[in-house]
Amino acid sequence: MATSAVETKAIVVTVPAEVLGPGSPYEIRRLELRKECGQVLVSAKSIQVTDEESAQLANNAGRTLQAAKKELEEFYTPIKRQLDAIKKPVLEAEKTDIGEIDAELKRLGSALTAWKAEQERKRLAAEAAARAEAEKAAAAAREEEERILREQQLQRAIELESLGDTAAAEAVLEETIELPPALPVAVVAPVQAPVHMPGSVGRMNYSAKLISLKALVDAISQGKAPLNAITWNESFCNAEARLHKEGYSIVGTELVKTPATSFRA
Numbered sequence: 001m002a003t004s005a006v007e008t009k010a011i012v013v014t015v016p017a018e019v020l021g022p023g024s025p026y027e028i029r030r031l032e033l034r035k036e037c038g039q040v041l042v043s044a045k046s047i048q049v050t051d052e053e054s055a056q057l058a059n060n061a062g063r064t065l066q067a068a069k070k071e072l073e074e075f076y077t078p079i080k081r082q083l084d085a086i087k088k089p090v091l092e093a094e095k096t097d098i099g100e101i102d103a104e105l106k107r108l109g110s111a112l113t114a115w116k117a118e119q120e121r122k123r124l125a126a127e128a129a130a131r132a133e134a135e136k137a138a139a140a141a142r143e144e145e146e147r148i149l150r151e152q153q154l155q156r157a158i159e160l161e162s163l164g165d166t167a168a169a170e171a172v173l174e175e176t177i178e179l180p181p182a183l184p185v186a187v188v189a190p191v192q193a194p195v196h197m198p199g200s201v202g203r204m205n206y207s208a209k210l211i212s213l214k215a216l217v218d219a220i221s222q223g224k225a226p227l228n229a230i231t232w233n234e235s236f237c238n239a240e241a242r243l244h245k246e247g248y249s250i251v252g253t254e255l256v257k258t259p260a261t262s263f264r265a
Contacts, residue, residue: 026079033075037068059263067265109200116202142179149177 020026044061047054153172160169210216219225232253241248241255248255 029075033068033072037065037072040064040068062261062263063265066263070265112197112200113202138182142182146177146179149179153177 015021018024040061044058044065047058047061049055049058153175157169157172160166160172213230216225216230220227220230237250237253240250246255
C-alpha cells in the first residue's frame with residue numbers, strides 16, 4: 001500500500017450545536033446550575049471561621065456546597081455515560097484495526113529475528129567447521145614436515161655409520177627436530193552474514209524482571225542497589241492504615257492522622 005504520495009486528512013467529528021452547543025438543553029441546564037452554585041460559592045468564600053456563629057455559617061455553607069456538588073454530579077454523569085457510549089465503538093474499532101497490524105508487525109519482526117539468528121548460527125557453525133578443517137590440514141602438514149625431517153636425520157645417521165663414525169651417527173639420532181613456527185591458520189567462512197534489508201532495523205531490546213524481591217530489598221539495605229530500583233506501595237499502606245487505624249504497624253512507615261471535616265447534604 002503506497003502512502004508516500006497520498007495526503008491523508010483526519011476526519012473531523014463535530015457535535016451538533018443542538019446537542020451540546022449554545023441554546024441546547026445541556027447548555028441551558030448547565031448555566032442554571034452554574035448560576036446557582038456561583039451564588040453559593042460567593043457566599044461561602046466570604047466566610048472566615050473566627051467564632052461559634054461563623055463556624056455555624058461555614059458548616060451550613062459546606063452542607064449547601066455538598067448538595068450543589070451532588071446535583072452537578074447527577075447532571076454530568078449521564079451525559080458522560082452517553083458520550084462514553086459513543087466513544088466506545090470507536091475505541092473498540094481502533095483497538096481491533098491497529099491491534100491486528102501490531103500483532104502482524106510483531107509476528108513478522110519475530111520471524112525475521114529468528115531467521116537472522118538462524119543464519120548467524122549457520123555462519124558461525126560453518127566458520128567453526130572451516131577453522132577445524134584448516135587446523136586439521138595444518139596439523140597434517142606439520143606432521144608431514146616432521147616426518148621428512150626425521151627421514152633426513154635418519155639418512156644422515158646411516159651415512160655416518162657407513163663411514164664407521166658410530167658416535168656421530170648416534171649424536172645425529174639424538175638431535176631434537178625443530179620445526180619452524182606455525183603460520184596462523186587462515187579461515188574463509190563459506191557462509192555470508194545476512195544481507196541488510198532496507199526498512200527494517202535489527203536491535204537489541206533490554207528489560208529486567210524481578211526474580212527475588214527479598215534479595216533486591218537486602219541489596220538496597222546494604223547499599224548494593226539504588227533505592228530507585230523499588231517503589232513503595234502507597235495505596236496498599238494507606239488502605240492498611242484505614243483498616244487497622246491505631247493498630248497500623250508496617251516497618252519503615254508511620255501512621256499519619258490528619259483531622260478533616262466533611263459535610264452531609
